[in-house]
Amino acid sequence: MAGAWRGVARSVGRSAARIGRNAWPYALAAVPAGVATWSVAETRMFTLRHDRVTTLAAGNEPLRVLHLSDLHLLPTQRAKLRWLRSLKDVEVDLVVLTGDLIASPDAIEPLRQALGGFLDVPGFFVLGSNDYTAPRWRNPLRYLTGPSSEDEAETDETPLPTDELRAMLTSGSWTDLTNRRDEVEVRGVRVTAVGVDDAHLDRDRFPDRAAATEAEDRVPTVHLGVTHAPYTRVLDAMADDGCDLILAGHTHGGQVRVPLYGALVTNSDLDTGRASGLHGWPGARPDRRGGEVSTWLHVSAGLGTSPYAQVRFACRPEATVLTLVQPRGEG
Template sequence: MPRSVRVRRRDFSRHWALSPLAKRAGRPLVRALELPAAVPAPVFVLMLGLLALGASVGRRPWALGLWLFMVTDWAMLALLPRLGRSFGSPQPAAMTLALPRAALALLPVPLLFAASLQVVGSALAFYALWIEPHRITLTRETLRSPKLRSGAPVCILHLGDLHVERVTARERQVVQLVESLRPDLVLFSGDLMNVSYVRDPKTHEACRWVLARLSGPLGVYLVSGGSATAPEEVLSELVAGLPVRWLRDRRVTLEHRGQTFDVVGLDCTHKPFLERPRLEAVLAGDRKRFTILLYHTPDLAPDAAELGVDLMLSGHTHGGQVRLPLFGAVFTSSLYGKAFEMGRYQLDGLTLYVTRGIGMEGSGAPRVRFLCPPEIVLWELDGSPT
């Protein structure tokens, strides 16, 4: 069931997160997270030993055990690219996992309990790194509208946030699912490549391999997730010669089985105060048809609701990628925080869906998913009595 939410549209034109100062402040942090990638493996293992030693104050024999847990994390991460699961540098992610381990080791608890916490940590890390990122789920959604003709359903497949690094079992599974579901229309809501491999020719080949295998009678349409994951010249080359249309502030009218509806695609700058005037311009004219907005982030949803959009398909948040029981997403990258973290929402006449996406964050972040498996979404649109 959709969650009916009342979210007041906010003016983010002076929001600190979108300011040049925030960008300058964020660069050193990103660089700091990636620093361990340049450290040779033997030196990094020694660094983990020093960290374990420092976290074992008062019980030095425990330092060896803690170090072994940290090295095991590093080994699990190092095997991921070797076995074609994901392709991040192991050192930054291993340090991200080692720091919480060191913090747990400092707790004044019995040694057996402390060791048990570390074992649980290893099990959770294995699941989040190796299992859940490849456990693609299919979500089925239905929407009825008086703007559509009853008895002639249209099936739309929504994909988002592929974050391709290479062709892995995950990408092959996506293609197999699309082929088996045989949708009428495929819509992709942005972030095709992993940010770590935007300029990598092998990643470009992998993206084209995936895009070339998506199809539907009404076609395949995509929007950009922003310049960080899809520079204009790179995305133009990726879709060249493929049966995929990049909707750049465009509206197309589609007809199928007697149904007529519009699909609007908008380039994403992550600045909704700049996007709204462009959306108004694209929507100008006939507004009687059922309208789908394809836009990367959910941050434009309050504006889309005011402008009469019927269905908005977004992603960007990854559902948090890591979720905690009773709390949900730890982090969403949305200007509205946790208001639109994942799933289906109802904002007056607008139905918004925020997909958890397929891939994972890049750069120095661990390629993990926890309580947030990747998903593809199959929509059935049909008419309803007026």
């Protein structure tokens, strides 16, 4: 009897081995299918991130800044619209939008409804290429060879109602920073800002430095730089202008990232190590206590994708609340 059972066991083992040898091609084939499924699902895994930035003068209360970018909104994206509406309960003092907000003329009113709770909060915005013209299909593999060109971005594209979008965004308390400067006072802090049009389309024209006023000596000041595409020429100009914090989008955080490696591209001349998140500029390894960083750079991975490349991998769609605080040891 024991010998019979040993024979059965050997037979089962041989069968299992044959099945295993035959099954491994199917297992390998399942890997890309699983990655593709996850990449589509991840486009709806919206995340609200939080970070602290040491910029405020001594004695000021923390200032909360909501950074939104690259929504690429379509009116049919109900999950994204629901998530945006859910942000109404987030307490912020200032809103900054860094472009590529819509992907369709019909998206302006849904965007207004989704962000309506913030329209009366002081804010700044600039626009991106997809706020001027509707997206069209391009081979996504071309992004691996370098940034798409201005000519490529503007050829045979359909204009979007940019003036209508601007009118909606300025209907409350938000200020258009397209190649200009402005300022607001928020909770006793004078927030000055300089912005440029989309550098990816070579529309950026850095505005001249405003003359100093007596008020600057009396009211604590935070100076912001706002741009859609984080090209180094713009970042350098903003750092030279004395910006405490630069806010940008455009990169989608790489959109498809390699685990343990990071982004492969930024679609600009920004290094991939700063494709998203908070970094020093130009320093690559900032001291987060504020001791060695004069200009911070925050690049948002954004909330959307092109309608023709609706995938993300290891790069969840995001908005960020940046809390501006004073450096340790001050106050």
